[in-house]
Amino acid sequence: MNSIHDMGGLTCFGQVKYDEDEPVFHHEWEQKVLAITVATSSLFGPLDKRRHVLEKIGSIDYLKSSYYERWLIRLELSLNELTAINQYQSTESEYESIDFKELEHAIYNGRPSDRTEGRQTPIFSVGDRIRTKNINPSGHTRLARYVRGRCGFIDRVHGTHSFPDTAAHGEGENPQPLYSVRFTAKELWGAEKYPTDNLYIDLWEDYLEPLDV
Amino acid sequence: MNSIHDMGGLTCFGQVKYDEDEPVFHHEWEQKVLAITVATSSLFGPLDKRRHVLEKIGSIDYLKSSYYERWLIRLELSLNELTAINQYQSTESEYESIDFKELEHAIYNGRPSDRTEGRQTPIFSVGDRIRTKNINPSGHTRLARYVRGRCGFIDRVHGTHSFPDTAAHGEGENPQPLYSVRFTAKELWGAEKYPTDNLYIDLWEDYLEPLDV
Amino acid sequence: MSDHFHKHDQDTVLIKERSEQEIAGLTKRVEKLEKFLIQKGIVSKDLLESVANIYENDLGPLNGAKVIARAWCDPSYKKRLLDDATKAIKEMGFGGLQGEHMVVLENTPIIHNVVVCSLCSCYPWPVLGLPPGWYKDPAYRSRIVIHPRDVLKEFGLNLCDSVEVRVWDSSAEVRYLVLPERPLKTEKFCEEDLVKLVTREAMIGVAKAKDPFFSET
Amino acid sequence: MSDHFHKHDQDTVLIKERSEQEIAGLTKRVEKLEKFLIQKGIVSKDLLESVANIYENDLGPLNGAKVIARAWCDPSYKKRLLDDATKAIKEMGFGGLQGEHMVVLENTPIIHNVVVCSLCSCYPWPVLGLPPGWYKDPAYRSRIVIHPRDVLKEFGLNLCDSVEVRVWDSSAEVRYLVLPERPLKTEKFCEEDLVKLVTREAMIGVAKAKDPFFSET
Numbered sequence: 001m002n003s004i005h006d007m008g009g010l011t012c013f014g015q016v017k018y019d020e021d022e023p024v025f026h027h028e029w030e031q032k033v034l035a036i037t038v039a040t041s042s043l044f045g046p047l048d049k050r051r052h053v054l055e056k057i058g059s060i061d062y063l064k065s066s067y068y069e070r071w072l073i074r075l076e077l078s079l080n081e082l083t084a085i086n087q088y089q090s091t092e093s094e095y096e097s098i099d100f101k102e103l104e105h106a107i108y109n110g111r112p113s114d115r116t117e118g119r120q121t122p123i124f125s126v127g128d129r130i131r132t133k134n135i136n137p138s139g140h141t142r143l144a145r146y147v148r149g150r151c152g153f154i155d156r157v158h159g160t161h162s163f164p165d166t167a168a169h170g171e172g173e174n175p176q177p178l179y180s181v182r183f184t185a186k187e188l189w190g191a192e193k194y195p196t197d198n199l200y201i202d203l204w205e206d207y208l209e210p211l212d213v
Numbered sequence: 214m215n216s217i218h219d220m221g222g223l224t225c226f227g228q229v230k231y232d233e234d235e236p237v238f239h240h241e242w243e244q245k246v247l248a249i250t251v252a253t254s255s256l257f258g259p260l261d262k263r264r265h266v267l268e269k270i271g272s273i274d275y276l277k278s279s280y281y282e283r284w285l286i287r288l289e290l291s292l293n294e295l296t297a298i299n300q301y302q303s304t305e306s307e308y309e310s311i312d313f314k315e316l317e318h319a320i321y322n323g324r325p326s327d328r329t330e331g332r333q334t335p336i337f338s339v340g341d342r343i344r345t346k347n348i349n350p351s352g353h354t355r356l357a358r359y360v361r362g363r364c365g366f367i368d369r370v371h372g373t374h375s376f377p378d379t380a381a382h383g384e385g386e387n388p389q390p391l392y393s394v395r396f397t398a399k400e401l402w403g404a405e406k407y408p409t410d411n412l413y414i415d416l417w418e419d420y421l422e423p424l425d426v
Numbered sequence: 427m428s429d430h431f432h433k434h435d436q437d438t439v440l441i442k443e444r445s446e447q448e449i450a451g452l453t454k455r456v457e458k459l460e461k462f463l464i465q466k467g468i469v470s471k472d473l474l475e476s477v478a479n480i481y482e483n484d485l486g487p488l489n490g491a492k493v494i495a496r497a498w499c500d501p502s503y504k505k506r507l508l509d510d511a512t513k514a515i516k517e518m519g520f521g522g523l524q525g526e527h528m529v530v531l532e533n534t535p536i537i538h539n540v541v542v543c544s545l546c547s548c549y550p551w552p553v554l555g556l557p558p559g560w561y562k563d564p565a566y567r568s569r570i571v572i573h574p575r576d577v578l579k580e581f582g583l584n585l586c587d588s589v590e591v592r593v594w595d596s597s598a599e600v601r602y603l604v605l606p607e608r609p610l611k612t613e614k615f616c617e618e619d620l621v622k623l624v625t626r627e628a629m630i631g632v633a634k635a636k637d638p639f640f641s642e643t
Numbered sequence: 644m645s646d647h648f649h650k651h652d653q654d655t656v657l658i659k660e661r662s663e664q665e666i667a668g669l670t671k672r673v674e675k676l677e678k679f680l681i682q683k684g685i686v687s688k689d690l691l692e693s694v695a696n697i698y699e700n701d702l703g704p705l706n707g708a709k710v711i712a713r714a715w716c717d718p719s720y721k722k723r724l725l726d727d728a729t730k731a732i733k734e735m736g737f738g739g740l741q742g743e744h745m746v747v748l749e750n751t752p753i754i755h756n757v758v759v760c761s762l763c764s765c766y767p768w769p770v771l772g773l774p775p776g777w778y779k780d781p782a783y784r785s786r787i788v789i790h791p792r793d794v795l796k797e798f799g800l801n802l803c804d805s806v807e808v809r810v811w812d813s814s815a816e817v818r819y820l821v822l823p824e825r826p827l828k829t830e831k832f833c834e835e836d837l838v839k840l841v842t843r844e845a846m847i848g849v850a851k852a853k854d855p856f857f858s859e860t
Contacts, residue, residue, distance in 0.1 A: 218545060218546065219544070219545055220544060220564055220567055220568040221544035221545075221567070221571040221572070221595065222571060223564070223568040224569060224572065224573070225568075226563070226564040226565040226568055226569065228565060228580050229560050229563070229566050229580045229581070230559070230560055230563065230565065231560050231581055232559065232560070235558050235560075237481075237482065237555065237556055238482075240449055240452070242452050242453045242455075242456040244478050244481075244482070245456045245474065246456055247477075247478065247481055248474045249456075249459060249463065249469070249474060251481070251523070252469050252474055252477050253463065253468065256468070260599075276564065279559070280547060280557075280559070280562040282452065285452065285455060285456060288459055289455070289459070292459065292462065308466045308467065308468050309468065310467050310468060311473060313472075313473045313476060317480075320477070320480060320522050320523050321521065321522040322521065322522055323521060323524070323525060323526035324523065324526065325526040325599070326526065326527070326598070326599035327526075327527065355545060355598060356597075357545055357595065357597060359544075359571065359572075369529075371527065371598070371600055374598060374599065377598075391598050393529075393600070398591075401571075401572075402572055407575065407591065409590040409591075410575075410590060410591040410592075410593075411592050411593070412571055412592075412594075412595065413594045413595065414595040415595075415596065415598035415600050416597070416598075
């Protein structure tokens with residue numbers, strides 16, 4: 001969805017407020033939100049789905065909330081949904097219990113998004129010119145608005161990764177090649193003042209088409 | 214500037230709240246804001262400049278304010294500026310007085326934006342294919358983000374009009390041809406479901422380039 | 427124990443009803459402006475009341491409805507209206523601020539026009555009066571350009587897939603007015619009766635003209 | 644009579660300091676979540692405390708600094724780091740959630756790399772810990788992609804026009820870490836001393852590594 005979270009290129013938020021001595025957590029509740037979010041993440045589906053919950057927060061709430069407030073809203077939305085499902089299914093007692101050993105393993109070993117199944121052979125090679133598709137899906141996507149319909153160059157091939165646009169909606173991981181794509185600042189913003197500046201963004205193969213098609 | 218006011222294509226604001234029996238004014242203060250805004254408009258420069266004041270309202274304030282609240286903020290910002298200038302120049306007593314006959318004439322006859330000076334000969338003709346420039350000025354522009362760098366067709370030639378991008382900043386009216394430009398829904402949004410749908414938007418000649426350049 | 431956590435309005439920017447206190451605050455801010463302008467001799471109280479009066483009583487969608495009804499009845503007027511709307515509307519005595527450069531868009535069985543100003547809230551004041559709230563709200567301004575058919579559905583207007591939708595984003599000083607289709611079986615209606623069928627919504631393009639034979643029961 | 648009207652913050656979304664009352668409200672909401680999760684047996688209080696402890700004490704920019712300092716001292720490690728950052732960082736004992744797919748970007752006198760996540764706030768937790776507030780705020784996320792040089796100036800970093808700026812928007816699960824330039828005249832510094840020069844900001848790319856000979860007076 002084209003939501004306020006997709007804010008690359010907006011210039012209406014003023015200067016960066018940099019505080020050198022900022023604490024990791026300002027309040028105890030922030031630390032708890034972090035701990036609960038990490039601890040319960042396996043309850044609420046893949047990361048892509050959990051990101052999409054944040055994207056659906058109303059614009060004013062999104063902008064006026066701090067980061068951990070948005071996370072708190074996500075937890076509340078997700079738990080409201082989960083309890084509603086459980087009540088409906090009358091499985092009140094059957095909430096999954098989180099195993100600390102498993103969780104600790106995930107924290108230190110991660111949950112990689114690369115896959116050995118799916119499309120393993122990249123269509124594009126480093127140096128290829130591509131154009132991003134101009135798509136405006138109503139659901140989750142990681143094709144930021146500011147790089148839609150723009151021409152760029154394949155800079156790296158990251159291997160085959162789970163595809164957020166389907167994974168977020170329970171439509172399968174649809175694993176496919178992921179690329180780092182380079183765009184010139186001029187292509188994205190029309191600026192000619194710094195002709196050598198570039199922006200790199202990671203894009204899945206389904207977002208791209210060969211330039212001359 | 215790329216501000217929240219330029220919201221075409223966002224899909225995060227929910228459904229339209231349509232109230233058939235909505236009054237013209239909900240409260241007396243709204244009517245006063247309308248009257249003051251219309252009455253004092255000649256004090257605060259051209260319409261383009263006054264629009265730009267609205268664009269500079271902070272994003273949260275912009276979104277959470279009703280229309281007349283935004284107009285109230287604009288009046289406050291404009292009067293803060295005007296009084297600051299007058300204090301600096303020590304011309305406290307020399308505020309311009311609004312003449313009702315002149316104002317009434319403007320209300321019923323308008324303040325047209327077409328001009329007999331400037332560039333009178335359009336470069337483009339009806340049916341021509343154009344591409345909009347991809348510009349991201351820090352000041353006022355009427356080239357909405359969602360039509361930047363897109364291909365369209367000249368649909369109408371509106372004549373020569375004052376150019377907002379310069380007029381808003383005291384850089385002259387730079388009068389030039391204004392066009393109604395047609396874009397297919399597919400070109401703008403990539404949708405193919407309604408291949409015949411179109412969007413028309415009024416764009417000044419300096420926003421456009423011939424398609425094959 | 428309750429298992430309902432804090433609820434969130436996920437998808438709307440609701441311009442909430444203001445509290446008494448907020449309205450008092452807004453009223454006070456406006457009064458301060460007014461007092462200043464009057465004390466400095468910039469405007470008089472009379473002048474402000476005269477302006478308010480014009481916009482309250484003189485301008486409104488009735489003006490536009492008269493233009494549309496006449497176009498339905500008078501083919502030569504309709505032609506003038508489509509050729510040079512500013513001039514043809516002036517013929518009827520309407521014009522002025524926010525109506526300096528008018529264009530009229532004709533709806534047909536296969537073409538549906540709808541108007542927006544995505545960047546602010548430009549609107550043809552002389553023929554439609556001041557814009558309704560929804561026209562100025564983010565939901566309409568942002569979505570009509572990308573999902574016009576969905577938005578029209580929210581107004582109760584379901585268009586066939588075969589109809590071409592034309593969205594007009596008024597980004598300059600040109601103002602657009604939609605000439606809706608004349609309702610069927612109104613051949614015998616006089617101009618005055620037809621005026622009553624032409625709603626503001628029909629002239630923005632989010633509705634059709636009223637069907638005088640339609641009953642909700 | 645005052646001629647100062649209501650003031651408005653024109654250009655910022657300031658995450659304002661929360662009032663005592665707001666913090667109490669947030670705390671209460673979090674406690675409700677916590678209580679529910681514990682009562683349902685989903686998590687224990689111990690488990691939550693252990694997780695909080697990991698992120699408070701185990702992860703942080705010191706990990707990244709150790710990686711960078713070693714790369715400065717050990718050319719073969721630097722090569723491995725640039726070839727396969729995930730593996731080379733794992734060598735040092737760091738890895739896990741939000742660091743599954745690492746890429747290291749080398750700054751040089753003519754190339755300056757800077758990292759953002761414009762769509763949310765993706766950040767390499769195992770090497771940098773949790774992200775600072777500014778990294779997650781709209782001002783940084785929206786502007787670094789369009790006006791990187793202006794934003795870097797706000798951090799006190801003025802780049803020559805001849806330097807190529809490379810902005811990396813981490814839109815996938817690949818996480819980027821900047822390898823800053825080693826400060827001049829630090830040939831005799833041991834790895835442990837070098838670690839102290841590598842700030843979080845330098846590894847995001849909004850600053851250079853600390854110059855040990857720079858004095859503010």
